[in-house]
Amino acid sequence: MLKAVTLLSDIQDRGESNEDATGEETEQTGEDVEKAGEDVGNQEELTLQLDSVWPGHVLRSVRCAAHTxxxxxxxxxxxxxxIIAKARHVAKRLRTQNVVCVLKRMGHKxxxxxxxxxxxxTHDMLRRLLELKTFCEDMAPTxxxxxxxxxxxxxxxxxVNALKPAKIATKCLQSDQLTADTPKKPV
Structure with a gap:
């Protein structure tokens, strides 16, 4: 998607001509001319479609909020x-067969x-580790x-406290279909 938006944005920025920033014609090879000839029809059609949807606006890329x-x-x-690596090591040890049996008998998850x-x-692991803190402290001598x-x-x-709002926000962002609204055409 990012590549497609970048290409569309470049097409729209260039406009209808092949002029560079200095206003001079760019030099093209034979292969470039063939590609340009094929793309001109597509570019004109795309420009017409973009202008009919959102006249006068330039297409820009907006990164996904959840991914960001x-x-x-x-x-x-x-x-x-x-510290997370050390916590991961503790969690792995808590999942060994002998320790799991003890946790189960004591009613822990x-x-x-x-x-x-x-x-x-990682947030879930650390949260569960906090729930098992007293168990870990009691078993640490052994x-x-x-x-x-x-x-x-x-x-x-x-x-865990710092990641909780980010986790909630990410879940909300991932569950919603967020799209940019196009301006309504006057009736």
Whole structure:
């Protein structure tokens, strides 16, 4: 989509002529002339269609809000990769057969292991890890891998609290069909 919008925007920016920014004709090879000859009909038709839909406006690319938010959160989480990696290691240990049996007997839910490329799952993993915090603290003397320092637990809690609004916003953006409105034609 981005490539298509970029190409359409370039066509609209160039207008009907092959002039560059200095106003001089650009030099074309034989192959370019053939392509241009084929594209002229398409370009004129496209320009007419674009002008009939939205006269006088230039087509521009607008990035998907949900994807932009995903990228921003992903970049922010890269800053905390060492603590998240440690939390992931704890979650994996909580999913071993022996620990799962103990968790089940105590009435706790299973730990969630995230997919490192999907921050939603990282949020879910950290949230579940917070639910299992007392279990981890109680079992840490027997299973040292389950130990996280107080500052690490606080960081996990802050990360979950920070990601919750972004997760809600992403779900809302993904569920809605958001499109730019075209101006209504006078009747």
């Amino acid at each position: 938010l995903q990228l921003a959160v992903g970049d922010a989480l890269k800053q905390a990769s060492n 299973r730990a969630i292991v995230d997919c490192a490329t999907r921050w939603h799952s 299973i040292p891998v389950l130990h996280l320092s107080d500052s690490e637990w606080e960081y996990v809690s802050n990360t």
